[in-house]
Amino acid sequence: MPPGAATILVVDDEPNIRKTLRMVLESEGWAVLDAGTAEEAEALLQAEPVNVAIFDIKLPGTDGLTLLSRARELWRDLPVIVISGHADAPEIGDAMKRGAYGFLQKPLERERVIVTVRSALEWRQLKDGERTQAAREPRFDDMVGQSPAMRRLREEIAKVAPTRAPVLILGESGTGKELIAEELHRRSKRAAGRFEKVNCAAIPGELIESELFGHEKGSFSGAGARRVGRFELADGGTLFLDEIGDMSLAAQAKVLRALENAEITRVGGEKAFTVDVRVIAATNQDLDGMVRAGTFREDLLHRLKVVPLHAPPLRERLSDLPALVDRFVTLAARRNDLRSKPLEPAVLERLAGYRWPGNVRELRNVCERLLIMSGDRIRVADVPADIGPRAGGTTAGNGAAMGVAAGAAGHGEVALKDLRDLVERDYILKKLEEHDWNVTQAAQALGIERTNLHKKIKQHGLARGRRGGAEDEGQETEP
Numbered sequence: 001m002p003p004g005a006a007t008i009l010v011v012d013d014e015p016n017i018r019k020t021l022r023m024v025l026e027s028e029g030w031a032v033l034d035a036g037t038a039e040e041a042e043a044l045l046q047a048e049p050v051n052v053a054i055f056d057i058k059l060p061g062t063d064g065l066t067l068l069s070r071a072r073e074l075w076r077d078l079p080v081i082v083i084s085g086h087a088d089a090p091e092i093g094d095a096m097k098r099g100a101y102g103f104l105q106k107p108l109e110r111e112r113v114i115v116t117v118r119s120a121l122e123w124r125q126l127k128d129g130e131r132t133q134a135a136r137e138p139r140f141d142d143m144v145g146q147s148p149a150m151r152r153l154r155e156e157i158a159k160v161a162p163t164r165a166p167v168l169i170l171g172e173s174g175t176g177k178e179l180i181a182e183e184l185h186r187r188s189k190r191a192a193g194r195f196e197k198v199n200c201a202a203i204p205g206e207l208i209e210s211e212l213f214g215h216e217k218g219s220f221s222g223a224g225a226r227r228v229g230r231f232e233l234a235d236g237g238t239l240f241l242d243e244i245g246d247m248s249l250a251a252q253a254k255v256l257r258a259l260e261n262a263e264i265t266r267v268g269g270e271k272a273f274t275v276d277v278r279v280i281a282a283t284n285q286d287l288d289g290m291v292r293a294g295t296f297r298e299d300l301l302h303r304l305k306v307v308p309l310h311a312p313p314l315r316e317r318l319s320d321l322p323a324l325v326d327r328f329v330t331l332a333a334r335r336n337d338l339r340s341k342p343l344e345p346a347v348l349e350r351l352a353g354y355r356w357p358g359n360v361r362e363l364r365n366v367c368e369r370l371l372i373m374s375g376d377r378i379r380v381a382d383v384p385a386d387i388g389p390r391a392g393g394t395t396a397g398n399g400a401a402m403g404v405a406a407g408a409a410g411h412g413e414v415a416l417k418d419l420r421d422l423v424e425r426d427y428i429l430k431k432l433e434e435h436d437w438n439v440t441q442a443a444q445a446l447g448i449e450r451t452n453l454h455k456k457i458k459q460h461g462l463a464r465g466r467r468g469g470a471e472d473e474g475q476e477t478e479p
């Protein structure tokens with residue numbers, strides 16, 4: 001909030017005081033509202049955004065102290081300055097106890113008024129900052145990305161979120177599974193209910209049942225008082241079972257029962273409770289493999305897999321890199337009290353050539369490191385040596401990107417357009433391979449016309465069974 005944009009409310013029954021304060025405050029560029037009574041003041045506060053309020057302690061009708069208490073209740077972040085007559089010392093103490101920000105004594109001194117209001121405004125700004133921070137922190141990264149993979153994911157989230165169906169989120173480490181779970185909850189009809197997160201990997205096997213379902217007093221050694229489980233806490237909301245691959249078989253059996261009957265029983269308890277819980281689970285483990293190995297229940301997997309969502313690995317959505325980097329550099333700046341810095345385009349190029357085994361989480365950490373360690377700009381030379389085409393292993397997924405990135409490194413900076421081309425080329429190739437070079441199907445998956453895809457295949461020199469570019473034209477199979 002620029003200082004000039006602040007609005008100050010003055011409440012005093014003496015027109016002269018109102019007039020004086022208005023002149024003083026307006027001379028500082030602040031907007032002024034005034035009221036002669038507490039009732040009028042409250043109506044103004046309801047109707048207008050006010051940044052700081054100044055109340056006279058003595059008002060006809062409802063007095064200033066009562067108004068102060070009301071205001072503290074209704075507008076908690078509104079700093080209130082009280083005005084008292086010279087002989088009102090006890091009232092000042094009372095006002096401070098009721099949460100007044102500061103006080104002014106009559107006769108009013110211009111300088112003191114200005115200093116007090118200015119400092120109240122600063123306090124208010126701090127509060128606003130904290131609040132935005134708090135609102136942002138848990139989800140300080142709403143999902144970033146407009147790549148085809150992310151768009152598809154968002155569409156799927158929008159479809160499944162309002163339903164009751166259990167959702168299983170699959171994806172490598174750091175791909176944003178938790179973020180997806182939160183998004184599902186936020187967009188569900190249960191958004192007002194709780195989002196209970198249980199990290200199954202962090203809770204010892206023998207305790208997970210009691211964590212999830214609660215226990216009756218003394219039901220096992222170490223079980224003290226009765227305990228309410230997470231299923232009960234999530235009643236009316238969402239239960240997020242993170243790292244579900246780490247859950248014991250015994251707990252799996254109980255979770256299955258809870259899902260099928262919408263009922264739970266506390267450990268050591270007899271009575272079954274009905275709970276209304278939507279379960280979302282996530283893992284980066286191969287649950288099918290675990291079923292074969294006998295460590296994960298097949299029936300539970302089927303129950304959870306009604307709607308599987310796949311969090312795409314970062315290397316399959318490299319076109320999101322610029323937006324993600326931008327977000328993470330900005331966030332890192334905010335977190336470390338630094339100014340954000342511009343990026344040499346070649347940095348993106350270099351990042352696009354890396355395999356990103358740790359996915360978005362790894363990218364976030366790299367961005368923070370880049371911001372902190374670089375000079376006035378983030379340059380390619382600042383990128384750690386282990387973030388590059390030869391590092392992080394190779395995959396078919398970014399083979400082409402690697403080729404271009406490695407080639408480009410020798411030529412210095414690479415334009416954003418080249419990065420876009422490279423990402424596009426890689427993605428088209430991936431889709432073609434997924435559809436066994438059936439151009440019609442691949443075009444559909446890409447959401448473009450078949451003729452357009454033909455053009456792009458030619459333009460990028462794509463050919464079947466070749467990743468590094470081709471001189472001749474593709475020999476794609478036609479349906």
Ligand SMILES: Nc1ncnc2c1ncn2[C@@H]1O[C@H](COP(=O)(O)OP(=O)(O)OP(=O)(O)O)[C@@H](O)[C@H]1O
Pocket residue numbers: 141142143144145171172173174175176177178179180283284311360361364
């Ligand atoms: N699409 C995205 N946009 C912005 N930030 C993201 C995105 N995906 C992931 N992140 C960020 O990356 C980090 C890792 O995400 P998250 O914890 O959700 O991953 P995960 O898949 O649960 O990983 P793990 O399997 O290791 O638990 C978080 O800081 C998250 O905010």
Ligand SMILES: [Mg+2]
Pocket residue numbers: 177178242
């Ligand atoms: Mg996670």
